[in-house]
Amino acid sequence: MSDTTATLTQDRQKLEMSALSAPAVIFTVAMIAFPVVYTIWLGFQNFSSTGKQSFAGLANYSKLVSDYEFWHGLWVTIALYVLSLVLQLVFGVWLALVLFHAKRLPGIVRSLFISPFMMPPVVAGMMWLVILDPSLGAANYILQSFGLPPSDWLASPTWVIPTVALIDSWQWTPYVALIVLGGLQSLPPSVYEAAQIDGASPFKTFQRITLPLLLPTIVTAAILRSVDLLRFFDIIYITTQGGPGNASNTLNIYGFRVGFEFFNIGYASALMLTLTAIVFGAVLAFNRLRGAVAW
Amino acid sequence: MKARMFATHVALPVFAIAAMTAPSRAADFDWMKFKGKTITFLANNNPVSQALLTYKADFEKLTGMTLKVDGYQEQQMRQRLVTVMNANSDEVDVFMTLPSREGEQFAAAGWYGDLTGMAKNEVAKDYDPAGLSQALLKAATFNGKLTSMPMNIEGPIFYYRTDIFKKCGIEAPKTIKDVETAAGKIKSCDSAVTPFVSRGLKPAVAYTFSNMLHNIGGTYIANGKSSLCSAKGKEALDTYSRLLRDFGPPGVVNYSFQQISALYRSGRAAMAFESSNELRTVMEGGARLKDTGLLPFPAGDAGQVPTTIGWGMAVSSHSKQPDAAWYFVQWATSPEVQKKMALQGIAPPRPSVAKDPEYRKWIDEEPVRKEWQAALDVLATKGSSEVGYPIIANPESREFIGQAVQDLILKQKPIDQACADADKALDALIAQK
Numbered sequence: 234m235s236d237t238t239a240t241l242t243q244d245r246q247k248l249e250m251s252a253l254s255a256p257a258v259i260f261t262v263a264m265i266a267f268p269v270v271y272t273i274w275l276g277f278q279n280f281s282s283t284g285k286q287s288f289a290g291l292a293n294y295s296k297l298v299s300d301y302e303f304w305h306g307l308w309v310t311i312a313l314y315v316l317s318l319v320l321q322l323v324f325g326v327w328l329a330l331v332l333f334h335a336k337r338l339p340g341i342v343r344s345l346f347i348s349p350f351m352m353p354p355v356v357a358g359m360m361w362l363v364i365l366d367p368s369l370g371a372a373n374y375i376l377q378s379f380g381l382p383p384s385d386w387l388a389s390p391t392w393v394i395p396t397v398a399l400i401d402s403w404q405w406t407p408y409v410a411l412i413v414l415g416g417l418q419s420l421p422p423s424v425y426e427a428a429q430i431d432g433a434s435p436f437k438t439f440q441r442i443t444l445p446l447l448l449p450t451i452v453t454a455a456i457l458r459s460v461d462l463l464r465f466f467d468i469i470y471i472t473t474q475g476g477p478g479n480a481s482n483t484l485n486i487y488g489f490r491v492g493f494e495f496f497n498i499g500y501a502s503a504l505m506l507t508l509t510a511i512v513f514g515a516v517l518a519f520n521r522l523r524g525a526v527a528w
Numbered sequence: 529m530k531a532r533m534f535a536t537h538v539a540l541p542v543f544a545i546a547a548m549t550a551p552s553r554a555a556d557f558d559w560m561k562f563k564g565k566t567i568t569f570l571a572n573n574n575p576v577s578q579a580l581l582t583y584k585a586d587f588e589k590l591t592g593m594t595l596k597v598d599g600y601q602e603q604q605m606r607q608r609l610v611t612v613m614n615a616n617s618d619e620v621d622v623f624m625t626l627p628s629r630e631g632e633q634f635a636a637a638g639w640y641g642d643l644t645g646m647a648k649n650e651v652a653k654d655y656d657p658a659g660l661s662q663a664l665l666k667a668a669t670f671n672g673k674l675t676s677m678p679m680n681i682e683g684p685i686f687y688y689r690t691d692i693f694k695k696c697g698i699e700a701p702k703t704i705k706d707v708e709t710a711a712g713k714i715k716s717c718d719s720a721v722t723p724f725v726s727r728g729l730k731p732a733v734a735y736t737f738s739n740m741l742h743n744i745g746g747t748y749i750a751n752g753k754s755s756l757c758s759a760k761g762k763e764a765l766d767t768y769s770r771l772l773r774d775f776g777p778p779g780v781v782n783y784s785f786q787q788i789s790a791l792y793r794s795g796r797a798a799m800a801f802e803s804s805n806e807l808r809t810v811m812e813g814g815a816r817l818k819d820t821g822l823l824p825f826p827a828g829d830a831g832q833v834p835t836t837i838g839w840g841m842a843v844s845s846h847s848k849q850p851d852a853a854w855y856f857v858q859w860a861t862s863p864e865v866q867k868k869m870a871l872q873g874i875a876p877p878r879p880s881v882a883k884d885p886e887y888r889k890w891i892d893e894e895p896v897r898k899e900w901q902a903a904l905d906v907l908a909t910k911g912s913s914e915v916g917y918p919i920i921a922n923p924e925s926r927e928f929i930g931q932a933v934q935d936l937i938l939k940q941k942p943i944d945q946a947c948a949d950a951d952k953a954l955d956a957l958i959a960q961k
Contacts, residue, residue: 283633368778385779388779389779474729478934494923
């Protein structure tokens with residue numbers, strides 16, 4: 234068989250394979266694109282409380298600028314995001330190191346530590362709602378047993394954001410730890426052997442070798458958690474519904490209420506697209522960072 | 529304008545109900561008329577629908593129709609409904625609705641099928657539409673169209689611990705002032721219990737607060753404007769929030785029916801103002817069966833104007849088989865089925881069922897059930913179904929009522945600012961067409 238004939242056969246095979254897979258590809262692209270395009274279209278519509286629809290142009294987006302609830306929701310979203318991400322990355326790395334060095338029953342220890350993130354967020358939310366109930370919950374009982382003052386936890390406008398961040402971190406820190414553990418296991422042993430020969434202390438080894446080498450993995454974990462944290466919804470919906478007042482009213486919760494409780498689908502779409510843009514922005518920023526710390 | 533308002537809000541509903549209660553012309557009514565059809569029922573997965581659907585097989589046997597149930601929790605049910613109705617889809621034939629909450633909105637959107645004619649002409653002999661609560665039928669009538677048939681009757685009632693009241697030497701409260709006095713005495717007499725608890729969660733506040741406002745003599749709207757800053761409005765806001773702040777449990781701003789029932793059932797609250805539907809939950813385990821007294825919420829300057837609502841069954845305006853759907857609605861709200869549901873603790877919206885010997889026997893088994901029924905009788909005769917603002921954006925109006933109450937409970941604003949901020953936002957909602 235000549236080279237030309239072989240190339241032609243290969244081209245034909247590629248064409249046939251493309252034709253055969255085209256319906257699946259088109260379907261998948263359509264399934265991804267349709268909701269996005271539809272939401273963009275909805276963002277340019279005005280829906281009255283009775284569902285009547287009219288073209289709104291950019292009115293929904295200009296309304297965002299003067300909407301106090303939007304800016305407040307953005308602030309709550311960012312505060313929760315930063316606090317939760319820092320907690321999860323710091324404790325996630327620590328937990329990964331503990332699991333990496335666990336000598337006894339490593340399988341059981343790992344299963345035990347990673348179990349929270351396998352729990353559905355709704356179940357986790359309900360569980361913490363009961364534990365943190367200021368009257369009946371175990372948290373205040375324990376505090377008072379040690380002579381400490383009780384807290385209002387989720388019912389306090391001051392403490393609601395740190396409390397929600399703690400609940401989310403309880404659930405998702407093991408997930409970060411699992412990613413970092415994978416990174417730790419792939420680090421080259423030769424570097425550690427060299428450090429040992431040079432007499433580096435465990436802290437110096439961690440500071441100068443482990444942490445820099447782990448940075449790309451940590452950034453990957455940060456990207457994955459950022460997407461979830463900026464869309465924070467389930468735990469807040471279960472525990473506070475955005476309250477007390479609007480102290481935990483994230484953009485996602487606000488958009489949900491505008492759309493599904495007040496039936497203003499157009500404005501809710503504009504809110505959600507803005508949130509999507511923020512998520513994209515965060516992911517792009519972290520991607521650049523990952524490129525910078527890659528080794 | 530006044531004549532038009534009279535026609536819309538008074539004359540037309542009364543006419544519609546009168547027309548509906550006229551003798552049935554459907555002498556040849558046949559339950560098997562739509563044999564073989566499938567009806568889709570969008571249900572709120574609450575005790576009312578759970579009790580009803582116990583008898584699903586009976587409906588299918590009686591009519592030869594298939595009942596497909598699409599059940600969700602309340603908020604998820606509304607989301608599904610909004611999606612279906614906005615798409616003009618016929619996927620749902622019958623849905624559950626709260627006329628006091630979404631009635632104005634759904635009626636204005638044209639989502640309710642008109643039941644006036646069917647309730648008049650397509651009824652079985654024993655249906656007795658006139659036997660249904662006239663107040664609830666009126667609450668479900670918008671612009672002269674009957675939009676849903678009542679499934680139950682409910683409203684917030686006052687639960688109190690008779691043993692604690694006796695120990696502290698307190699009489700059962702007759703007025704709102706008595707409630708506050710009793711709470712003060714309980715606080716000093718038994719520090720282990722929460723003296724008073726009611727709803728503090730923002731979207732849930734309107735349900736109980738409306739009763740307080742109406743008892744005190746306030747109204748939500750006066751001269752077309754929100755009137756939370758009126759003297760009566762401020763008194764209601766101040767009293768409700770003060771009771772919860774000074775005598776309520778810590779974290780009351782996150783309290784809705786689940787937390788209130790749990791607190792009262794566990795014996796850690798002396799007074800609770802919560803839904804009549806919660807009786808079964810509160811009595812679970814039997815600990816509160818012998819030491820609980822029940823009353824409609826004590827009177828204010830305007831006497832007792834309890835909040836009375838009920839879930840209704842509506843036929844979707846997009847249903848392709850509204851006549852068959854009506855058969856399901858009719859069966860579900862018939863005296864026979866409502867009696868069966870009543871024996872499961874679902875308060876019947878039919879006075880005749882409430883007087884049924886079998887039901888009376890169930891009621892008479894426990895004193896607390898007797899008091900519960902007595903309170904429901906007051907709700908049925910004196911009740912107002914106004915929960916939040918009687919406007920299309922009612923669900924949104926509840927947010928601002930709740931916000932004002934929470935601002936006061938948490939001492940985040942003085943009362944003048946809290947009510948003024950709420951009135952400003954609510955005036956904008958009232959102005960929406």
